[in-house]
Amino acid sequence: MNLRGYLNARQRRNALEKNLRISLSNIGHYSLDEKAAAAKNCENMIGVAQIPLGVAGPLKVKGEKFEGSFFIPMSTTEGALVASINRGCKAVTESGGAITASYNIGATRGPVFYTGNIRNEQRLYEWVEKNEEKIKKAAESTSAHLTFKKLIFRGLAEYAFIRFAFDTEDAMGMNMATIATEKIVELIEKETGISCISIAGNFDADKKPAWINFIENRGHKVWAEATIRKEVVKEILKTFPEKIYDVWLSKNMLGSAMSGSLGFNAHFANIVSAVFIATGQDPAHVVDASMGVTTARVTKSGDLYFSIYIPALMLGTVGGGTVLATQKEALSIMGIVGGNQGKNSQKLAEIIGGAVLAGELSLLASLAQGSLASAHQKLGRGGK
């Protein structure tokens, strides 16, 4: 059996149902624009996965360029997650909100060239050094919404890796980056005679945990912080600043060191994946976003200073999954549907930063209080 020749989701679904003697009626229950989704988002479409969508918040966020209270849409099947983030939002908001900042490094693409030998590799390096303006021009000719930002060149004797970064406004931008890089590659090949082996040479590095993304950053980098008053820690988080600090130091820092981690955090990936799925981001970019560092400190007055740093957050508010019906509605909950000269994606990045702050805080508090297992037993998947 194969599915070629079937014209739409229903036909494919019916074929599978008949052939495998199963029912796919829930998968067939949806309201999105099937034709658009089948053309742009998912080939061989048979319907949809329905992922529960909840909201955490309101969370007060004080960004550099905006300020507001936000409900955060989260799609998840992991019981206790939304409740936990929600509790963190409350603690952060009652302490004045999450102060955030972000910087847009841009989407990166990193082709690999075969130079054949060291002298050619040096020649390529020199050409690239001299012709950055040309490269920029070639890249920017591919889209009015793309700006070339920078490049990193690393030679490996007979190979050369170049990482290009592009501002793509409110788009996550990997496709735009790929198209712009293809233009750059054409230029390089034509002018130097040196061939590109692969337009994506894992020097990007896309959807793989990689120190280059931690150190050189990718997409947006985001910071968030709050000082949680000790009363709030006690009343809302049911524990003490000192205990949260203890858990943070032994778990996020020492435990991460002992296990060879790229992430010095408790669970960035949980929060990011839930918001990503709700808002139509590429969920494989959770890999990049799972890296990052949380800090905690007991202040002189006995309160808890708490911060998070995400070095590589790839996201957008236009294109990809963001145009789908429920995803667009999820974005509308935060007031950031569509393109807005990069401001919407920045806002989304910082709101996620705030949510991650809330999520780290709440989980570390649960661990400090010793309530993780019971929370899961009560709310979650059971266990037995």
Add this chain to the structure above:
Amino acid sequence: MNLRGYLNARQRRNALEKNLRISLSNIGHYSLDEKAAAAKNCENMIGVAQIPLGVAGPLKVKGEKFEGSFFIPMSTTEGALVASINRGCKAVTESGGAITASYNIGATRGPVFYTGNIRNEQRLYEWVEKNEEKIKKAAESTSAHLTFKKLIFRGLAEYAFIRFAFDTEDAMGMNMATIATEKIVELIEKETGISCISIAGNFDADKKPAWINFIENRGHKVWAEATIRKEVVKEILKTFPEKIYDVWLSKNMLGSAMSGSLGFNAHFANIVSAVFIATGQDPAHVVDASMGVTTARVTKSGDLYFSIYIPALMLGTVGGGTVLATQKEALSIMGIVGGNQGKNSQKLAEIIGGAVLAGELSLLASLAQGSLASAHQKLGRGGK
């Protein structure tokens, strides 16, 4: 505004719609059992995210304990992904199918203890060494479906980290592992007087990229391989074994080395995340699964030997998101709904292994052929 006091998804949705002057009608369109989902999977539920679901395949898989042809359900919003995996499935299947193997290491939980000093830490080590049977018994008292498998103890002067691994049959098992570990921690605290700081000490290491998961493995580890005849490479993949090898070496191996990666692959995360979302897995576990190694080799007869290895694949066919309506249907496409003494989760692991094999093959072929950008331009998100 806050959402406490509202009784169900509709009420919350309406409150948000009214308050934010938006429409959430698509989020409100679903067929899943709201009551169960709200209780078990997602607090503050307002509805669902609809994620397009397509199928790739059929893919012939020859596991150790099963053999068959499978359609692989994938939920994604990334255009061209399903089509690409589909092409890989065809090439693999026409070459005799994916040969797979897997090994269940089990879910891991890694608490951190505060011993206070080196001598106490040694004392704790000795106690643990001597009482592994007691630990096993305590752990297994928490569930008839959980088997204690092993522990790893690492001391850090005043701290001790212990990583416990549990076979949890067809459940992904993190909650079961947490509950069992809580029981073990009680035992240790009672018998040694040494306190646990956090039941999750990032020595698990859950949802963070970490070498300990790569080296010690976590969940299932999975291998898949196929020898793709050169004619198949040419006809279906539109390129040559030598070119796929060249891209593999320069990208997956050298490019990954140059960027400090934990993943020596092209895009494991893409395939895993799409199947995970379709089948109700925890999407944050894509982080663990994004690590792994692909190998490629041109055989003496000019064909392409191709393999993948995933060291840490956390998944299940019971509990969590797998009980939801569309997710259960997606599992039914592969014939692995519910519990079956661990066989269903093993089967899912190896089918994913085969799909990852197909996905790596297809992407490396596209890169070798130079068609990545054009594929995205045609099928994907556009770019402009």
Add this chain to the structure above:
Amino acid sequence: MNLRGYLNARQRRNALEKNLRISLSNIGHYSLDEKAAAAKNCENMIGVAQIPLGVAGPLKVKGEKFEGSFFIPMSTTEGALVASINRGCKAVTESGGAITASYNIGATRGPVFYTGNIRNEQRLYEWVEKNEEKIKKAAESTSAHLTFKKLIFRGLAEYAFIRFAFDTEDAMGMNMATIATEKIVELIEKETGISCISIAGNFDADKKPAWINFIENRGHKVWAEATIRKEVVKEILKTFPEKIYDVWLSKNMLGSAMSGSLGFNAHFANIVSAVFIATGQDPAHVVDASMGVTTARVTKSGDLYFSIYIPALMLGTVGGGTVLATQKEALSIMGIVGGNQGKNSQKLAEIIGGAVLAGELSLLASLAQGSLASAHQKLGRGGK
């Protein structure tokens, strides 16, 4: 010009002097047994490098199986290093000494086998699982001083990597491990028909920074700790426990996280390399020893708890460079010349642990006090 045909160091030296019109008279000034060194330690010998050798201490060390005060021989050309360690020794000793512990994991060798495909790889795995006794016997037939300790098997589709660990008593043991592994490989090849590609497959991992050594350990793993009274911190280290803690947290933990380090320490490598060169260890093993974690904490009474952990310390007191004249004398300063059923190498490991503790303490104190640059300016290489 080439140096074949010359019979001894003098002849080679003279040939170089004449040919290059240089003087090598200092290289020609030595008292070691040239014949033995030329045969066992260094081919094409022309003389020696004279490396200044100083002593730090006395340092009080309280090991598990020994206790004493030790002068620590250090060969270095880095001004201020011995003085700094010396200061640390004083602070540690005045606070009661360094409490130490160690565990001998043993020397490791990690061959790579070519199995050809997954099923063969599984077959090899099963054979190895079943025949660990045979493997042990084969290994131990190569030396009365070698004990097989354990193996770790990791498959990669068509490849298999096996890491063998051996207790080699007071020898560092890489050569013994290599010879024993060769015997094991013969056995495996004969009984399974599967070939070894390389007896050293970077799964050892010898002299490369590698997480497997951090996580699985190698050679000796060593802990040391001391609680430094606040008066001692003030008088000897010229700073405060709180300031040392601040530097430790921001530098050793957060700075290491931000730079993608395998070492969460300040300068283990400095101390280890100086003792290694003085005592005839293999200086390339400083790479393995440079990994590790320092912890610092201000106690309730305002003192400084301080500890270090070295996960992979390769060393010995017999064989290799330890038999050379000055190296043997350096070992005699600590009373650990030659073999003693593993006790001498353990003692050396723990004394180095104590020295590393002293060195970390003293450098962090200098940094806290802001005196690093001035120390170097005064004592060191100048700067201009």
Add this chain to the structure above:
Amino acid sequence: MNLRGYLNARQRRNALEKNLRISLSNIGHYSLDEKAAAAKNCENMIGVAQIPLGVAGPLKVKGEKFEGSFFIPMSTTEGALVASINRGCKAVTESGGAITASYNIGATRGPVFYTGNIRNEQRLYEWVEKNEEKIKKAAESTSAHLTFKKLIFRGLAEYAFIRFAFDTEDAMGMNMATIATEKIVELIEKETGISCISIAGNFDADKKPAWINFIENRGHKVWAEATIRKEVVKEILKTFPEKIYDVWLSKNMLGSAMSGSLGFNAHFANIVSAVFIATGQDPAHVVDASMGVTTARVTKSGDLYFSIYIPALMLGTVGGGTVLATQKEALSIMGIVGGNQGKNSQKLAEIIGGAVLAGELSLLASLAQGSLASAHQKLGRGGK
């Protein structure tokens, strides 16, 4: 007993000899200028370690700015090492020599600042961005031989890490870099009011294995390559290009991937440590230099293309240990004693690059041929 009050090496040595009832006569046998060494290189000096010094070569090296045949001085106690490098030199030289290139990134120092919160951290970032010229001027005021090259700023909410790189001509430059950074820190503290916690914040990252050094480079980065004719591989290296390639792929690439390595090489550390000790470099910098990548490829004509890349090689020909008697003589063997506007250190870097190429080639050939254990058994430390 303590050693304060003793005036010179002899007095200290005698005191130790008497007190510990040992003889240190060989340690007391040396020709170096004790007074200078005691003042500049090693406090509490009691004499020297005599390390056997041999030469490998001649090795033909074709640098960018120089060309020549060099004997390479190596201080080692590891039998078979010099012989092995020597064999590699022969193979490389007979194939036309090592083609090399290098780039001086410079010595780096990476202080950590405490900003207190995100907004202050942004303020610091902006100040630094605007005042790079001022920073450069401050740094360069500290030495006529130091040039400020660049800075990398990374914020972590309440902390900021800045990595400064300086060209220090022929000096390794860590002390010069420290002094220059101290000046920069003074400037920043004065103008921004933000305090430096530690002038060395592990963002350097000095003597710890760290991805930032691999990715951002440190000291000199060096490439070397040669195409070894198949006849040379057969006659001198006793194996075949294909077999060397097989060992390289399975060991250096896949084995390194499987063990979580920062080094995709066989034994850079061995070669670098031997040359470093012979020529007065800081042996703890072997840690930085142990990282790097080797590549191997069988050419269409059946020869072996072979290359190495060292991303972080810290060395110098002035200052530190290079002024000592034997070390200076060792440098004179290569004709690079003292300062020469950076040319001598560049030459040393590229000669080491060539030696590393020879060393990698020879070891991989031994492994391919299966002669590693027997070589050690014959030449080395014995084994029993």
